[in-house]
Every structure is written in structure tokens, then in C-alpha cells.
Amino acid sequence: IQLTSEQDFVMISTILTKLNNQLPDATISIDNVALECNSRRIMVDYTVYNLDSTNPLMAEVPIAIYADGNLIEQTLTVPPIPIGGSYSDTIFLTIPDEIPNDFTLKFVVDDTGNGTGIVTELDETNNEFSVSISMLVSPEFNLLDKILACNEGLKKGTFDFSHYEEIVKVDPDHVVHFFNSREEAQANQNPIPNTNHYVASSTPKEIFVRIEDENCYSITSFLLDTKNCPPTVYNAVTANDDGWNDFFFIRGLRDIFVNFKLSIYNRWGTLVWTGNNNTENWYGQATKGIQIGGNNLPDGTYYYVLDLNDPDYKTPLTGYVYLTR
Structure with missing residues (x-):
């Protein structure tokens, strides 16, 4: 230009x-x-x-x-x-x-x-x-220990973990719910309502915990397990078929100490009956000794030896049972 x-x-x-x-x-x-x-x-x-x-x-x-x-x-x-x-x-x-x-x-x-x-x-x-x-970051939480309850049979147990709602929290404003599976915890669906009386049909059972703040959540878990608690022996038998104390009852024995062996002796030390997890209860009859054949034993005091065959109970439990009709 x-x-x-x-x-x-x-x-x-x-x-x-x-x-x-x-x-x-x-x-x-x-x-x-x-x-x-x-x-x-x-x-x-x-x-x-x-x-x-x-x-x-x-x-x-x-x-x-x-x-x-x-x-x-x-x-x-x-x-x-x-x-x-x-x-x-x-x-x-x-x-x-x-x-x-x-x-x-x-x-x-x-x-x-x-x-x-x-x-x-x-x-x-x-x-x-x-x-x-x-960024939305999962809230911190405290780890939870395993909870033990008495075995109610076949590893069933009843648990109270309601106090874990406060123990798991780092911040008191966090919201806590318990679930039976990780998937339910992540989806926040079907929370467990009865945390103070939770019945686990089999153990060990893992319980999942969802901890929420206003923006995010964390998931942790803890175990429920059972232990074989000492059985309770009721040492009175009234074998008269009235529906009350008709047999020798030991609470917390069957389907718990599955390998137990129970032996009954008379006052002279003669073995009159033996049983285990696969036999009936003792109704005051003799299956051993001179009165074998299902004969009713006479009223009186008898003695038992209960071998639990459990590593936590190495010594047999012994005591007496009073039989009357």
C-alpha cells in the first residue's frame, strides 16, 4: 500500500x-x-x-x-x-x-x-x-471389638450392641446405623432396628456400620461370635409324666457341647445310665447295670459325671440329682 x-x-x-x-x-x-x-x-x-x-x-x-x-x-x-x-x-x-x-x-x-x-x-x-x-471425605470412626455371647445351640446367639452407636463415633453429631450386609450399608437400606436384642441364627456373624456426617459416610464392621458358656444343671427329677421336671434337665448343653457324655451312677457307684447328644434325656430309667432294660429306678439320690469334651472345660462336671416319682 x-x-x-x-x-x-x-x-x-x-x-x-x-x-x-x-x-x-x-x-x-x-x-x-x-x-x-x-x-x-x-x-x-x-x-x-x-x-x-x-x-x-x-x-x-x-x-x-x-x-x-x-x-x-x-x-x-x-x-x-x-x-x-x-x-x-x-x-x-x-x-x-x-x-x-x-x-x-x-x-x-x-x-x-x-x-x-x-x-x-x-x-x-x-x-x-x-x-x-x-472433596467429600469419609468421616473418621473408632474401631469396634468382637462381641461374644453364650452359644444357644448350633452357634446361635443373642446380642446387645446398641452401645456401639456411641462408641464408634469420633464426632457426637455423626449418625450411625447397623446393617446385615455391606451392600445394604452402602445403599442405606434395611437398617437393623433391634440392636439391643439381636438374634444371630449362626455365628460368626459380621455386622456392618454406616457412620454419616452432613456430606459423606464411612463403613466399618465388627463380628458377633458365640462361646460355650457353662451349662446349668437342675438336679431334681420328678418322673411322673406331669410335664414338670420329668427328666434330668441341663440348660445350655444340647447342640452346644455336641460331644458331651453324661453318666448316671447310683449311691453305690454302679453305672445305671449313659447318654450323649444323640440319645434321649434321662427319665429315671436304667440302661446299664443290674436293672438294664428300661426299668424304672427307685427314688433316691443319684450322681452324675458330665464330660463336656470341650477344650475350655477339660475337667468333667460332677454332682448329684434327686429322683422321685
Whole structure:
């Protein structure tokens, strides 16, 4: 271009100014951030705008995403954005472990990942948007010990773990529920209502605990188990078929000490009856000695030797039983 007069200079300046003003102006906003409990994966809704512009914004403009200044992801706009228009999208991000739980999330439009862009804009200083993020972290909790109850037969037991609701808490404002499975605890479905009288039909049984704060939850567990408690001997037998004390009853014996052996002797030390977990109770009849054959034994005092065959009870239990009809 050859300029021959001052008027030619003014004309060329006007043309260049006009051309320079035919430009887009890309801006961006973070519209929503969805967090998951105890997860580094987040979902972000965002919008790219071309509002204060005099030209459409081209397609496939790069977007760089930073966490505390560290580039963690890149994406692109899809369609061209007209003057005054916008483009919204959603992206899933995995926040690296080295990023702290509290950080600044920044989206920059027209950024190839190193701070440079590919679009000439009316304003090159309004391309970023930042929000503060606090990840949802599981609340802390106290570990819970195993609970033991007496074996009620075939490893069945009745338990009270209602006090664990307070013991497991680190913060008194936490909310605690108990569940029969990890899946129910995670879904927060079917909590156990009777924690002060919980019957486990078989043990060991794992109970799962969900501890909640206002944003997140943790899951822990503890075990219920049974032990063979000492049996209780009722040493009076009235074998008269009236439904009361008709046989030699020992509470906490059958289906608990499954290998027990019970022997009954008369006052002279003669063995008159033996039984185990597979035989009937003693109804005051003789199956051993001189009165064998199911004969009724006479009233009187008899003596028992109960061998539990259990490692916790190595010495047989002995005592007397009084038989009357």
C-alpha cells in the first residue's frame, strides 16, 4: 500500500480498525460441580460463551482444566458459537491423588494447555473461571471389638450392641446405623432396628456400620461370635409324666457341647445310665447295670459325671440329682 496523502493514511487506519473489531470473545463459566462421597471422580457442567463479540467463535476451541495450577485434563468446544451464543457440556474429571482435598478448579477456554491459544479475540484476559472445591471425605470412626455371647445351640446367639452407636463415633453429631450386609450399608437400606436384642441364627456373624456426617459416610464392621458358656444343671427329677421336671434337665448343653457324655451312677457307684447328644434325656430309667432294660429306678439320690469334651472345660462336671416319682 502506497500512501500519497494524509487522507490516505486515515482511510487505511479506518479499514484496519474495522477488520480488527471483527473478532470473537470467548468466555467460560463452571455451572455445577457434582461430588461423590469418598471418590476422586467429579462431574462438572460448564458453558462457553461468545457474548461481547463481533464475529462467531470457531469450532473446536481448546479448553484446559487445572487443579491448583496443575493441568489435569483438556477438551474442545464442538460447534461454532455464534455472536451472542453459548455452548454447554459436561465433563467427568478424576482428580489426581497428589492434589489435596481442598483445591481450586480452573477452566480456561482458548488454552492449549500451556497458556497459549489459537483464537484472536477482542479481549484476551477474560478466558478463565475458577471455583473452590472441597472433596467429600469419609468421616473418621473408632474401631469396634468382637462381641461374644453364650452359644444357644448350633452357634446361635443373642446380642446387645446398641452401645456401639456411641462408641464408634469420633464426632457426637455423626449418625450411625447397623446393617446385615455391606451392600445394604452402602445403599442405606434395611437398617437393623433391634440392636439391643439381636438374634444371630449362626455365628460368626459380621455386622456392618454406616457412620454419616452432613456430606459423606464411612463403613466399618465388627463380628458377633458365640462361646460355650457353662451349662446349668437342675438336679431334681420328678418322673411322673406331669410335664414338670420329668427328666434330668441341663440348660445350655444340647447342640452346644455336641460331644458331651453324661453318666448316671447310683449311691453305690454302679453305672445305671449313659447318654450323649444323640440319645434321649434321662427319665429315671436304667440302661446299664443290674436293672438294664428300661426299668424304672427307685427314688433316691443319684450322681452324675458330665464330660463336656470341650477344650475350655477339660475337667468333667460332677454332682448329684434327686429322683422321685
